[in-house]
Amino acid sequence: MLVLAQISDLHLDGTPRATERAERVMNRLRGLHARVDALLVTGDIADHGTEAEYEEAARILDAPFPVLTCPGNHDHRAPYRKALLGDTAGSAPDAPVNSVHRVGDTAVLMCDSSIPGSDEGLLAPETYAWIEATLDGLGDGVPALLAFHHPPVALHHPLPDSYGLRQPRELAALLERRPQIKALITGHAHSPAATVFAGRPLVVGPGVTWTLQLPWESPEVADRAADPGLAFHVLDDEGRLTTHFRSVRADG
Numbered sequence: 741m742l743v744l745a746q747i748s749d750l751h752l753d754g755t756p757r758a759t760e761r762a763e764r765v766m767n768r769l770r771g772l773h774a775r776v777d778a779l780l781v782t783g784d785i786a787d788h789g790t791e792a793e794y795e796e797a798a799r800i801l802d803a804p805f806p807v808l809t810c811p812g813n814h815d816h817r818a819p820y821r822k823a824l825l826g827d828t829a830g831s832a833p834d835a836p837v838n839s840v841h842r843v844g845d846t847a848v849l850m851c852d853s854s855i856p857g858s859d860e861g862l863l864a865p866e867t868y869a870w871i872e873a874t875l876d877g878l879g880d881g882v883p884a885l886l887a888f889h890h891p892p893v894a895l896h897h898p899l900p901d902s903y904g905l906r907q908p909r910e911l912a913a914l915l916e917r918r919p920q921i922k923a924l925i926t927g928h929a930h931s932p933a934a935t936v937f938a939g940r941p942l943v944v945g946p947g948v949t950w951t952l953q954l955p956w957e958s959p960e961v962a963d964r965a966a967d968p969g970l971a972f973h974v975l976d977d978e979g980r981l982t983t984h985f986r987s988v989r990a991d992g
Contacts, residue, residue, distance in 0.1 A: 742844050744885075745769050746780045746971040748927025749947035751814065752796050753787035761948050761968045762800045768988045769970070773804040778843045780850070780973075782927035782945055783812025783889030785824065790816075794823035808841050810850040812889035812928060813859045813903065817852075836867045840874050846975060847878050851888040859903040861890025861928070863911060875918055883979050884918075887925040891944050893937050897954055899961055900929040912938035923981040925973065930962070932969060932985040943983045945971045 747769075750762045769776060781801065786793035801807045811820055818833035825837075836852035849871060853861040863871075875884060892908035894901050905911070915921055915938040923941040930947030931954070946969025950962040967987040974982045 741977065742846050742975040743775060743777050744780055744843070744848070744973040744975070745772075745776050745778070746782060746887075746925060746927075746943075746945040746973060747948055747968075748782040748889075748945040749784040749812070749930050749949055750781070750797065750800075751784055751787040751949040752793045752800070754792065754796065758787070758949060759796065759800070762797075764990065765948055765968050765970050765988050766800055766803065769805075770803055776805050778806040778808055778841070778848065779803060780848070780887050780925060780945075781807060781809040782887055782925060783810055783854070784814040784927065785809060785812070786816070786820070787814055789814060789819060791819040791823040794819055798824050798826075806841060806843065808839070808848055808850050808887070810839075810888055811837050811852050811854045813854050813861065815854060817854070817856065836864050836870075838867055838870050845882065847874070847882055847884040849874060849884060849886050851886060853888040853890045853905055861888075861903070861905040862907065863888065863905070868910065868914065871914065875920060878920070882920060883922050883975070884920050885923055885925060885975070885981075886921055889926060889928050891926045891928060891933075891942065892924070893935055893942060895929050895931065895933055895944065897929070897931070897952060899952065900931075903928070908937070915940055922975065922979045923973075932971065934983060941981050943971065943973065943981070945969070946985060946987075
């Protein structure tokens, strides 16, 4: 059994509010470090994409378990690579930021769905090629999870639905070819949600910075008073994903 925590949409901007909320969830997770196999951070880590914001993120996200990240539409690839990942080689700084991690017997593919200069999402051709090559290299029988920022389905709110993942049929075709992909994990919407895409579970993690209010809840888009959220994803030995959502009060 694998236990993966997820946080998303920290939007660190140097303000005390953003810092406190991110530190609050990380303190909660550090207290559970013996039970958490890894943490997925699914984009919009920084609000403006500056090096200073990623330097703060690196400090806040330091943890006794693996911390796996991918960019969102607010993130900028070059400073993300330099200040968060410590990549100072400078090779292809604007290329998609994709990475694979073995967590137990599972491969977690952190994919870059950002489009520089746009709030919309896209898995670029080089990202699809990387996913295919990575899965080929894993060998038979290794389950995989795909994590990225932009959900590939409508979530029934005009804000996230205006900036979703372009060309979702390409992703659906990939899933049809690749049964070892057990589920998709995304962020972006600032709202915990669960649905199905191309026959696989699709889980949208809650936001740290604020919570989306659905049209039938309030005419206001953002609930900034709501506590930051996180998710726990449990992948069992049968390849079934179960997700639990939690909010983190100021008193922990």
